[in-house]
Amino acid sequence: MNKILIIIQREFLNRVSKKSFILLTILMPFIFAALIFVPALLSTVKSDEVKQVVIIDHTQKYIGQFKDDESYHFIAGQEMLPEYRSDTTRIDAVVEITEDLIQNPTAAAIYSRKEVTKGLLSLVNNTLNEQIRHDKLTSYNIPELQNIMQDFDKRYSARTIKWSEDGSANESNAGIAVAVGMILTFLIYMFVMSYGGMVMQSVMEEKTSRIVELMVSSVKPLQLMLGKIIGIGLVGITQLLIWGILLVVLLGIADNTFGGDAAILKGAEGMISALQNLNLLKLGTLFTLNFIGGFLIYASIFAAIGASINAMEDSQQFMTPIMILMVFSLYAGIYSGDNPDGPLAFWCSLIPFTSPIVMMVRVPLDAPTWQIILSLCLLYASALALIWISGKIYRVGILMYGKKPTLKEMIKWISYK
Incomplete structure (x- = not known):
């Protein structure tokens, strides 16, 4: 038994005394913590640059739904201008809507000199989908549609409760x-x-x-x-x-x-x-x-x-x-x-x-x-x-x-x- 203990001691001390073990043991928790908290911290930092997006709405039904936020500023446009394609313009993207989207779902397009960002694409799609849904419900002539829509859009999430061994209930x-x-x-x-x-x-x-x-x-x-x-x-x-x-x-x-x-x-x-x-x-x-x-x-x-x-x-x-x-x-x-x-x-x-x-x-x-x-x-x-x-x-x-x-x-x- 003493011989096994000597071998255990030798193997243990030989490894824990190495610089690589000490460095890895000390640094790894900081790396794990950085992976968790750095993205959370960076997500709270917003870019100072506000992107300029032109909305050309030939139907005039959708332009009022686009609201400025901390990332995008929407500008009303009348027609597609050649300057929008120039590298010197400050316009980042152009959204053109040529027809009623209920009648023609392909009548909206986003133009940009660079790849359209996921954030802009999601914002435009959500805005247009909300107006399309409203227009479809309006066609049914439902009374108090606005109040119904506000109530309909409310999200519900059930709480999860876990019973412990003593029968008490706790949030899970x-x-x-x-x-x-x-x-x-x-x-x-x-x-x-x-x-x-x-x-x-x-x-x-x-x-x-x-x-x-x-x-x-x-x-x-x-x-x-x-x-x-x-x-x-x-x-x-x-x-x-x-x-x-x-x-x-x-x-x-x-x-x-x-x-x-x-x-x-x-x-x-x-x-x-x-x-x-x-x-x-x-x-x-x-x-x-x-x-x-x-x-x-x-x-x-x-x-x-x-x-x-x-x-x-x-x-x-x-x-x-x-x-x-x-x-x-x-x-x-x-x-x-x-x-x-x-x-x-x-x-x-x-x-x-x-x-x-x-x-x-x-x-x-x-x-x-x-x-x-x-x-x-x-x-x-x-x-x-x-x-x-x-x-x-x-x-x-x-x-x-x-x-x-x-x-x-x-x-x-x-x-x-």
């Missing part, structure tokens, strides 16, 4: 729950792939440098593999903990920074309220358990692959199926957000190779407890089995040089005593 937000699940799913995918790859790279480096021959003279191969897997896994858990602490601090700073903006503050309050109703303790616990289980499964496979090959090029035949499986797991998790109780989500959250990723999408959406427990039991049972199998392959492959093994030969190694 399915969008927040899905977003949290997607983030946790992506984190598990990213960490399992990156730190599992570290295990394989570390094993290959020791094998190609022949250091492993000295190490196995004083420690059993299984102990060496376990120490390497656990040590690198602890590095991942440490990085996750540091990221979590830094993100909480950054969210607090952002709350104080945007506190003066009523719209952003209101949105932040709604997000925080929805997050508080998600049972963060349960989410954090299950995330940790799924991360550890998923890491053990894939790290043991990567360790066996790294011990069996002599060069990185030889790993492609083994890595390709694993990469396909991991990518499938990620996409299964993404699509399970829309149907968390469907057959895809159910079976992929039970299969050990996909369950760490897919189950984290279902947990915020209240997956049944028995399915969560069954998923974890299958996950850890499979992890222990794969560690034992990989240990058998590792024991033989770590001292075999020169020959690239086939999958059939690696299966034979498992039966060696």
